[in-house]
Amino acid sequence: MSQQGEKNRGERRGPLRRYGLWIAGAAVLVTLVAMILRPKVQAVDFATVERGPLLVSLDEEGETRVRDRYVVSAPLAGRVLRIELEPGDPVMAKESVLATFQPSAPVLLDARSRAETEAQVRAAEATLGQAKAERERALAEQRFAEAELTRRQRLADDQIISKESLESAELQLDTRRQAAKASDFRVRTVQNDLAMLKVRLQDMDGEGDGADSRQPIAIRSPVDGVVLRRLRESESQVQAGEPLLEVADPSRLEIVSDFLSTDAVRIRPGQGVLIEQWGGDGVLRGTVRRVEPSGFTKISALGVEEQRVNVIIDLEDPRSAWDALGDGFRVEVRVIIWQGDDVLQVPTSALFRHGEGWAVFAEQAGKAALVEVQVGQRNALAAQIIDGLEAGSRVIVHPADSIEDGVAVSERDLG
Numbered sequence: 001m002s003q004q005g006e007k008n009r010g011e012r013r014g015p016l017r018r019y020g021l022w023i024a025g026a027a028v029l030v031t032l033v034a035m036i037l038r039p040k041v042q043a044v045d046f047a048t049v050e051r052g053p054l055l056v057s058l059d060e061e062g063e064t065r066v067r068d069r070y071v072v073s074a075p076l077a078g079r080v081l082r083i084e085l086e087p088g089d090p091v092m093a094k095e096s097v098l099a100t101f102q103p104s105a106p107v108l109l110d111a112r113s114r115a116e117t118e119a120q121v122r123a124a125e126a127t128l129g130q131a132k133a134e135r136e137r138a139l140a141e142q143r144f145a146e147a148e149l150t151r152r153q154r155l156a157d158d159q160i161i162s163k164e165s166l167e168s169a170e171l172q173l174d175t176r177r178q179a180a181k182a183s184d185f186r187v188r189t190v191q192n193d194l195a196m197l198k199v200r201l202q203d204m205d206g207e208g209d210g211a212d213s214r215q216p217i218a219i220r221s222p223v224d225g226v227v228l229r230r231l232r233e234s235e236s237q238v239q240a241g242e243p244l245l246e247v248a249d250p251s252r253l254e255i256v257s258d259f260l261s262t263d264a265v266r267i268r269p270g271q272g273v274l275i276e277q278w279g280g281d282g283v284l285r286g287t288v289r290r291v292e293p294s295g296f297t298k299i300s301a302l303g304v305e306e307q308r309v310n311v312i313i314d315l316e317d318p319r320s321a322w323d324a325l326g327d328g329f330r331v332e333v334r335v336i337i338w339q340g341d342d343v344l345q346v347p348t349s350a351l352f353r354h355g356e357g358w359a360v361f362a363e364q365a366g367k368a369a370l371v372e373v374q375v376g377q378r379n380a381l382a383a384q385i386i387d388g389l390e391a392g393s394r395v396i397v398h399p400a401d402s403i404e405d406g407v408a409v410s411e412r413d414l415g
Contacts, residue, residue: 042403043412046363047347049385049393054343056379057274057334058267062257062313064329066248067178068185070222074238075196078103081216082235083244087228091221091247093188098227099244101217117201124194131190135183142180145173171270171287178252188222225249228327253325255286255313257333261295264309267335273313277332284322286313288335311335338377345382350395351375361396361403362389368396370405 074080081100085091091098149169156166199217228246232238255275259267267288275284290312298308313333315322325331350360351373358375361368373388389395396403403409 041408041410042368042400044368044396044400044403044409045398045412046394047350047397049344049346049389049391049395051342051344051391054340054345054377054379054382054384055336056338056377057336058259058263059332059334060257060259060263062255062275062331062333064253064255064325064327064331066228066250066327067252067254068182068223069228069246069248070185070189071243072098072219072222072245072247074101074240074242074244075199075217075219076101076103077240078238080232080236080238080244083230083233085227085230085245087226087230089227091223091225091227093222093224094220096221097218098221098247099219101219103217114201117197121194121197121201124190124197128187128190128194131183131187135180135187138176138180138183142173142176145169145176149173168270175289185223192222219244221247223247223249248327250326251319253315253322253327254289255315255331255333257311257313258296258298258308259311259335261307261309264291264295264311266337267291267311272336274334274336275313275315275331276334278322278325278329280322280324282321285316286333287316288312289314340377340384343377344385344389344391346373346385346389346395347397348378348381348383349397350399351383352399360389361399361405363394363396363409366408366410368399368403368405368407368409 079102081102083099085098090096149166149172152161152166152169155161156163225248228248230245231243232245238244255273269288269290271288273286273288275286278284288311292310292312295307295309298306300306313335346360351358352360354370354372357372359370359372362371363369371388374386376384376386378384396409
């Protein structure tokens with residue numbers, strides 16, 4: 001009986017073992033399938049939605065230049081003596097001798113040449129009259145700007161007008177003063193040209209003592225400033241009107257930058273400018289003075305024709321801050337077209353197109369959530385969020401194609 005019972009119990013345990021193995025195998029298979037089908041956690045980079053300053057600008061390369069450049073030329077045909085002045089040497093108006101000129105022997109004019117020279121004298125006299133009229137107009141506009149600034153200062157003291165209105169009047173007065181100064185320089189230059197023409201007419205007519213007509217002529221500087229370029233150095237024979245030197249006032253420096261015409265329409269006089277990469281420490285500040293009304297065609301580095309417009313910028317910082325800058329120096333300018341101090345913003349790398357608008361992937365409970373947002377102003381790094389997100393939220397930057405709504409995400413380990 002005992003052997004028969006053992007045999008019966010063994011036969012009953014056999015099927016149970018097989019059933020147990022099947023169940024265990026099925027459990028392992030289900031576990032493997034679940035692991036395969038389970039969504040993988042995507043490693044991503046996060047950025048926090050925050051408030052802060054935001055600046056939108058149009059960036060372009062620029063070049064410095066002096067505002068008033070004077071080319072000193074030979075008044076007559078003759079021999080110019082060696083010019084000792086070097087570029088950068090200071091000169092004083094009506095005192096510093098730029099060049100010494102030895103006129104050629106007098107040559108009598110024929111009727112036609114005399115008529116041409118007399119016509120040049122009359123034209124120079126008319127130009128002088130026009131220059132004097134422009135100077136009077138500039139002085140009148142300066143007086144008006146001074147009165148307008150005084151009036152606005154009283155209104156600002158009574159808090160009737162804004163600070164921006166007062167600053168606009170100050171800028172207008174400074175512009176009028178500079179215009180009056182430039183018009184005065186223009187009168188001096190025309191006076192010098194007229195005097196040279198009269199000397200030429202008298203000398204070539206053979207009037208006066210022949211010895212006196214051969215006396216050396218000292219050409220003096222028309223303005224206070226420095227020598228920009230020396231166009232002729234050694235003693236040599238020159239023709240009338242041949243350029244000898246360029247002089248200018250280096251403190252009257254401006255910046256010219258050519259922008260695409262599609263960008264230039266967004267620029268207005270009075271807008272602030274940041275001047276960077278100029279070779280010195282820090283960032284210089286400037287103001288747009290003028291957007292030229294006429295554009296021109298320029299070939300880009302890629303060989304593409306572009307319509308460009310010159311924008312003229314004045315430096316606002318004192319000269320001590322940019323004293324190392326000179327004529328023809330390269331700079332980079334950023335014209336500020338919009339700025340805010342407390343702006344809700346996200347990195348532009350978190351934005352992507354969704355339908356007709358914009359969207360981001362925000363983190364919600366460890367998963368990516370598609371959130372549509374309304375975007376305002378933006379630059380290359382950040383964008384203003386008008387609606388859709390709150391400060392402190394985390395968004396995914398540079399979302400990959402594998403990121404979808406509801407996908408589990410975790411911050412990438414950069415260690």
